[in-house]
Amino acid sequence: MSTQFEMLDLLLVSPAIALFLASLIPLAIKVLRGNTESNSVATIMYGLVGVVTAMVLTLANYGIDKVAFQGALRFDGLSFWMQMVVLVVAAVTLILSRDNPATNNRLFSEYVFLLLNSLVGMMIVAWSNDLMSLFIGIETMSLCLYILIALSSEPRKSKEAAFKYFVLGSFASAIMLYGISFIYGTVGSTYIQDITQVSIQLMNTNRLFLFGVVLTILGLCFKVSVFPFHSWTPDVYQGAPTPLTAFMSTGVKAVSLAFFLRFIAMEVIVSERAILLMNALEWLAAFTILAGNIAAIMQDNLKRMLAYSSVAHSGYVMMGILAAGVGGESILGASGVVFYIVAYTIMTLGAFGILVLFEKRAESSLEVSDLSGLGARNPWAAACITIFMLSLAGIPPTVGFFGKLFIFSAAVKQGFFWLAVWGVIGSVISVYYYLRPIVTMYMQNDEGASVLQTKGLTRLAISVLAISVIVFGFIAESIYSTVTSDLASLFF
Amino acid sequence: MPMTEAFLNVGLNHYLILSALLFTMGMIGVLMRKNVIVILMGIELMLNAVNLSFISFSSYSGNLNGQIMVFFVMTIAAAEAAVGLALAVAIYKRYKEINIRFFEQLRG
Numbered sequence: 001m002s003t004q005f006e007m008l009d010l011l012l013v014s015p016a017i018a019l020f021l022a023s024l025i026p027l028a029i030k031v032l033r034g035n036t037e038s039n040s041v042a043t044i045m046y047g048l049v050g051v052v053t054a055m056v057l058t059l060a061n062y063g064i065d066k067v068a069f070q071g072a073l074r075f076d077g078l079s080f081w082m083q084m085v086v087l088v089v090a091a092v093t094l095i096l097s098r099d100n101p102a103t104n105n106r107l108f109s110e111y112v113f114l115l116l117n118s119l120v121g122m123m124i125v126a127w128s129n130d131l132m133s134l135f136i137g138i139e140t141m142s143l144c145l146y147i148l149i150a151l152s153s154e155p156r157k158s159k160e161a162a163f164k165y166f167v168l169g170s171f172a173s174a175i176m177l178y179g180i181s182f183i184y185g186t187v188g189s190t191y192i193q194d195i196t197q198v199s200i201q202l203m204n205t206n207r208l209f210l211f212g213v214v215l216t217i218l219g220l221c222f223k224v225s226v227f228p229f230h231s232w233t234p235d236v237y238q239g240a241p242t243p244l245t246a247f248m249s250t251g252v253k254a255v256s257l258a259f260f261l262r263f264i265a266m267e268v269i270v271s272e273r274a275i276l277l278m279n280a281l282e283w284l285a286a287f288t289i290l291a292g293n294i295a296a297i298m299q300d301n302l303k304r305m306l307a308y309s310s311v312a313h314s315g316y317v318m319m320g321i322l323a324a325g326v327g328g329e330s331i332l333g334a335s336g337v338v339f340y341i342v343a344y345t346i347m348t349l350g351a352f353g354i355l356v357l358f359e360k361r362a363e364s365s366l367e368v369s370d371l372s373g374l375g376a377r378n379p380w381a382a383a384c385i386t387i388f389m390l391s392l393a394g395i396p397p398t399v400g401f402f403g404k405l406f407i408f409s410a411a412v413k414q415g416f417f418w419l420a421v422w423g424v425i426g427s428v429i430s431v432y433y434y435l436r437p438i439v440t441m442y443m444q445n446d447e448g449a450s451v452l453q454t455k456g457l458t459r460l461a462i463s464v465l466a467i468s469v470i471v472f473g474f475i476a477e478s479i480y481s482t483v484t485s486d487l488a489s490l491f492f
Numbered sequence: 493m494p495m496t497e498a499f500l501n502v503g504l505n506h507y508l509i510l511s512a513l514l515f516t517m518g519m520i521g522v523l524m525r526k527n528v529i530v531i532l533m534g535i536e537l538m539l540n541a542v543n544l545s546f547i548s549f550s551s552y553s554g555n556l557n558g559q560i561m562v563f564f565v566m567t568i569a570a571a572e573a574a575v576g577l578a579l580a581v582a583i584y585k586r587y588k589e590i591n592i593r594f595f596e597q598l599r600g
Contacts, residue, residue, distance in 0.1 A: 132561055132564060135564070135565075135568070136564060136568065139568045139571070139572070143571055143572065143575050146575050146579065147575060147578070150578075150579055150582055155586055156586065156597050157597045157598060159579070159583055159586055160595045160597050160598055161598060162579055162582075163528070163579050163583060163592070163595070164595070164598075166575065166576060166579055167522065167531055170535045170572055170576070171519075171522055171535065171538070174515075174518070174538035174539055174542065175538075177539070177542045177565065178515055178538070178541070178542050178545065181542050181545040181546045181549065181558075182545070184546065184549060184557070184558055184561070185545070185549035185558075188553060188555050188557075189555075189557065190557070190561070234598075235598040235599070238598055239597070239598050
């Protein structure tokens with residue numbers, strides 16, 4: 001068997017190559033200067049140059065549907081949207097990291113290097129059409145993140161968070177890999193297109209294949225923090241430096257959910273034998289929504305509250321993923337999921353990003369009560385927090401409302417009526433804790449934390465995110481129809 | 493003698509059962525032990541159990557892809573061990589012992 005690849009394959013993966021090359025620049029400069037840190041603005045500029053180059057290369061490949069490297073990577077609408085999402089996330093994270101005392105320390109060049117390589121891993125996950133490429137992508141992304149979290153200047157919590165994330169992340173990867181080995185053993189290949197051809201038949205005849213699919217789904221559930229595998233999420237998100245929390249809760253989750261969608265879209269769970277698996281996943285989605293929302297009510301720490309809210313949002317996306325896996329009008333579920341991921345990314349990035357503005361020291365942590373009276377002290381920051389919270393709660397006309405609308409209507413049309421009811425109940429619960437910071441900011445007048453005025457770039461990035469939450473809400477319909485036409489090739 | 497038959501003719505199932513046993517032992521190690529090094533060993537054991545399962549499937553079906561995957565898994569297991577030990581050093585510097593019972597900063 002010849003193992004050749006064409007020039008086209010290299011062109012298709014050029015965004016990842018560009019990012020890797022750009023990641024080497026800050027590291028090389030640091031070495032050439034005799035291990036002294038250069039100006040942090042220059043360092044993030046090299047990173048941003050790489051991200052923008054990758055974005056241009058991604059846009060140049062828009063609208064194609066091709067596979068590269070003998071079918072191991074796939075470039076279609078889903079991977080295009082995920083690429084754009086993670087690139088935007090990375091650009092914002094670079095800006096936030098420079099303005100955060102926990103991340104901008106004497107190892108900032110190494111930090112940018114690892115961040116961009118983690119991004120390369122994310123791109124591989126977004127492209128992967130092969131379970132082995134998926135595993136390698138996930139590990140590239142996670143190994144960089146474990147070190148990034150431990151690099152924080154904060155000495156205790158970040159180490160604990162890094163180790164918890166490391167143990168549970170590796171544990172989940174091992175379980176997923178064990179599942180992949182059974183899928184390989186029964187199908188004889190790990191490519192999605194080969195598995196799709198035999199999945200329905202094997203599902204009904206082969207227990208080993210069923211076992212493999214269940215273990216792979218378990219591993220993916222760990223990665224996207226679905227109940228009961230969500231317990232690491234609040235600890236890790238709270239202990240990690242805030243820019244990295246924003247990066248993990250949006251980028252890592254977006255690509256993992258996108259692969260989950262690709263895996264479920266093979267329709268592995270529609271056969272008769274898998275009915276139990278299907279029911280279990282429905283219950284997990286419902287419990288994820290409830291567990292995330294109920295636990296978030298009891299939190300006083302803002303970062304921990306947003307971490308639980310991100311668990312709840314995984315539950316909403318799971319609903320859409322299930323709607324995409326049962327055949328019929330699967331495209332509704334799939335485009336609902338992609339739209340929701342885009343919406344969730346913008347608002348969560350903003351909500352975590354604005355916390356960076358309050359952090360004066362590496363050890364700072366922000367309670368809800370610290371926000372009291374912020375509406376009078378700093379109207380701009382209060383307005384931004386209000387916009388992000390309302391969008392996370394799903395109040396129209398923000399983008400969060402349309403995300404929930406598309407997911408719930410897809411669930412109802414695909415026959416998950418009761419699941420949509422749970423989703424609505426969860427959203428109603430969530431309004432309580434999303435409105436609490438807003439009430440504290442405008443109705444109470446105590447002295448609390450104030451925004452640091454020095455962080456200009458971060459303020460600019462957050463303003464852009466806040467405006468796009470509103471603007472994307474107004475053009476939601478046209479974005480949704482674009483996503484729907486881009487995703488048509490996912491189902492065949 | 494049916495009993496000796498099962499031990500004399502070693503087939504795919506034997507390897508899969510061994511791999512499942514190793515995987516379970518690794519899993520128990522990760523979940524039950526408090527020492528960071530033992531947890532790392534548990535993760536390595538889990539990954540190597542997967543390697544065994546890949547190789548036995550590959551060998552019994554005559555499909556070489558599985559053996560190539562083992563190389564990828566070994567590479568990643570090595571990288572993971574490096575990162576895990578680096579974290580263990582960072583924890584040791586802070587707490588002067590490598591045990592997860594000190595991890596009580598984050599809860600609630």
